[in-house]
Amino acid sequence: MALTDRRADILARLVDEYIDTAVPVSSRALVDRHRLGLSTATIRNELAALEQDGYVTHPHTSAGRVPSDRGYRLYVQTLMTEEAVPQTERRTVEHQFHQASGGLDEWLSLAATVLAGWVGNAAIVTRPRARITRLKHVQLVQLHEDTALVVAVMDDGRVQQRILSLHGLLTQRELSASAERLNARLSGRDAEVARAVGQELTSANDRLAALIVAELIESHHATEGPYLDGVQVVLEQPEFASPERMLEAVRHLVAYELDRVVSVAADVEPGGTKVMIGSENSDPWLQEWSIVISSYGGRGGLAGTVAVLGPMRMHYARTIPRVRYLSALIDNLMRELVS
Amino acid sequence: MALTDRRADILARLVDEYIDTAVPVSSRALVDRHRLGLSTATIRNELAALEQDGYVTHPHTSAGRVPSDRGYRLYVQTLMTEEAVPQTERRTVEHQFHQASGGLDEWLSLAATVLAGWVGNAAIVTRPRARITRLKHVQLVQLHEDTALVVAVMDDGRVQQRILSLHGLLTQRELSASAERLNARLSGRDAEVARAVGQELTSANDRLAALIVAELIESHHATEGPYLDGVQVVLEQPEFASPERMLEAVRHLVAYELDRVVSVAADVEPGGTKVMIGSENSDPWLQEWSIVISSYGGRGGLAGTVAVLGPMRMHYARTIPRVRYLSALIDNLMRELVS
DNA sequence: ATTAGCACTCTCGCGGTGAGAGTGCTAATG
DNA sequence: CATTAGCACTCTCACCGCGAGAGTGCTAAT
Numbered sequence A, B: 001m002a003l004t005d006r007r008a009d010i011l012a013r014l015v016d017e018y019i020d021t022a023v024p025v026s027s028r029a030l031v032d033r034h035r036l037g038l039s040t041a042t043i044r045n046e047l048a049a050l051e052q053d054g055y056v057t058h059p060h061t062s063a064g065r066v067p068s069d070r071g072y073r074l075y076v077q078t079l080m081t082e083e084a085v086p087q088t089e090r091r092t093v094e095h096q097f098h099q100a101s102g103g104l105d106e107w108l109s110l111a112a113t114v115l116a117g118w119v120g121n122a123a124i125v126t127r128p129r130a131r132i133t134r135l136k137h138v139q140l141v142q143l144h145e146d147t148a149l150v151v152a153v154m155d156d157g158r159v160q161q162r163i164l165s166l167h168g169l170l171t172q173r174e175l176s177a178s179a180e181r182l183n184a185r186l187s188g189r190d191a192e193v194a195r196a197v198g199q200e201l202t203s204a205n206d207r208l209a210a211l212i213v214a215e216l217i218e219s220h221h222a223t224e225g226p227y228l229d230g231v232q233v234v235l236e237q238p239e240f241a242s243p244e245r246m247l248e249a250v251r252h253l254v255a256y257e258l259d260r261v262v263s264v265a266a267d268v269e270p271g272g273t274k275v276m277i278g279s280e281n282s283d284p285w286l287q288e289w290s291i292v293i294s295s296y297g298g299r300g301g302l303a304g305t306v307a308v309l310g311p312m313r314m315h316y317a318r319t320i321p322r323v324r325y326l327s328a329l330i331d332n333l334m335r336e337l338v339s
Numbered sequence C: 001a002t003t004a005g006c007a008c009t010c011t012c013g014c015g016g017t018g019a020g021a022g023t024g025c026t027a028a029t030g
Numbered sequence D: 001c002a003t004t005a006g007c008a009c010t011c012t013c014a015c016c017g018c019g020a021g022a023g024t025g026c027t028a029a030t
Helices: A005-021 A027-033 A040-052 A067-078 A085-100 A104-119 A170-187 A190-202 A204-219 A243-254 A257-268 A316-337 B007-023 B027-033 B040-052 B069-079 B085-099 B105-121 B172-186 B192-198 B204-219 B245-256 B258-267 B316-337
Strands: A122-125 A137-140 A146-154 A159-166 A227-229 A271-277 A289-297 A301-309 B122-125 B137-143 B147-152 B159-165 B227-229 B272-275 B289-297 B303-313
Touching: A005 A027, A005 A040, A005 A067, A027 A040, A027 A257, A067 A271, A067 A316, A085 A227, A104 A122, A104 A227, A104 A301, A104 A316, A104 B122, A122 A257, A137 A170, A137 A204, A137 B137, A146 A204, A146 B147, A146 B159, A159 A204, A159 B147, A159 B159, A190 A204, A243 B245, A257 A271, A257 A289, A257 A301, A271 A316, A289 A316, A301 A316, B007 B027, B007 B040, B007 B069, B027 B040, B069 B272, B069 B316, B085 B105, B085 B316, B105 B122, B105 B172, B105 B227, B105 B303, B105 B316, B122 B258, B137 B172, B137 B204, B137 B303, B147 B204, B159 B204, B172 B192, B172 B204, B192 B204, B258 B272, B258 B289, B258 B303, B289 B316, B303 B316
Parallel strands: none
Antiparallel strands: A122 A227, A122 A301, A137 A146, A146 A159, A271 A289, A289 A301, B122 B227, B122 B303, B137 B147, B147 B159, B272 B289, B289 B303
């Protein structure tokens, strides 16, 4: 059956309505709340057709219609009209970002919080992850007589540290000299090179420190999970009304699987957004979730993602532009940060 | 009515049983599963007496008994026998801690995870918070032509960083020299001194950097919330079976109120534990929760806490020694770290 | 002091039931 | 020929009543 304009229009209204109310949409609701110049009977015919084409479903005989994955997909692709992020909200957020002086980490955390608050779903923001990280600078700081802290600054402006047990007693002056030597040879290098260089160093302390630096560069990716906010608000959605559903959702959200979730952003070009709806997700537990995801950075090999995770019944028209906006905002801020 | 030995014994069994099964304990269950040489009728009399004294309650007429706050209190204080942490588990954990080379932050996160897994409740571990933090070392790392990263190492071995916009273009060599000067004047100083010193510096960049260092020292306390783990496991407890309860619990656990929660550890001496049961908590939302809390560090002014948060029906005999153990473990590790 | 026995109370799960919502179909309508 | 009024039919859901079961409290016997 062909998808006539009228039918598409009805589908659009239906999805809007369902997103809004979370209640299966009846023909009555459609004529009452959206001024279609048609009777419920006509709508019912059209709905039946939409159902045949797989855009909507029926929980049971005497219930209204609910969009299917396919229905949402069409809606997102062509039916909805995106809601621009209001100027006032942009201003507020940009102000907040400029207040936040803590650097990248604070921005990302803030982005997750803002996003979750805006869209009423869970927001995930990952740190930028370079395909290959390089060392920018290393410093050795004395802690104890025989221990020092290796502080490594990476080329993405983030910092890693680890404790080093020294061979013999050294002063801070000696440590600084050692750091100087290391910087000369390791600055701008990646983990592999750092390891190789480290192995040929003769001074025991220099060698140890270099190897630790190599490890720090390597483990840089893995450090700490992404920023997550909005768990408490997404759980208020009616789809999690039963304890089992809610518990399952919490489990997946707090377990550290989120990195996998956002990995679908691999092929999203910066400035673009990707939407994964229900069965379009490969993870089994995501079959009834949708993800709106965007990436920032990327050109220089530093890519991070901004995503919203929620039930399929999600306010896409509001969510998509906001994800895109925040992603672009971080992108700009980051550009100032990376040399 | 006097609390005879027998009555205390029965109370102890009852609490054990209830903690185990989460079901109101009947006189029948008590004689069947704990070899008391008494009939159910006798037990019933004793239970009635315990109820009169306020140690147990009755959900309704024909239900078994449930310990009251007061009952739990007596149980914790005098009735239970603590379960030592098995040697094997200690070994495993200590091994894990030695593997974890990422320093303090990684230890704390690990401690929360281990603890939550051990006791089946939420675990909270806060970072050590000095009454007064001092700078150990500062380093300036060039990012851009006109921006640098200020990296400050504090005396507790943690690192803070912030971006600095430079006045004029500087080389890394010049930045290092600047850092050298700053170290000479700021190392070992607290925020107030750093600010005062900063203000009298003549070089614009040095002054800016010093002021940022001062702010970093100050804001050091506030950075990031405590480590939390076990949310998903505590929610499996039957007390959270209803969606409302569960949602409320999630809200409080993910909201950043946990710092307030652990503030009750203020007067716990290191090596000791404190238990707060139900109404003993001042926060209204904690009226049906218990907290087992311990602190580490503290002598040198660096104090952090290790805590377990769960429903009142908590396995105290197992939880208390484990909280104490992990707290002591961190205490030891930290002592190696702080000069 | 302990215990057997028994009446009494309260919960909980179950099946039945009726109102309400919504559909699908048919026949009438413009 | 598309639209619509009308109506029978279906399914859910909240409510009610009820009986089984669990557990107590009390009394009288040991």
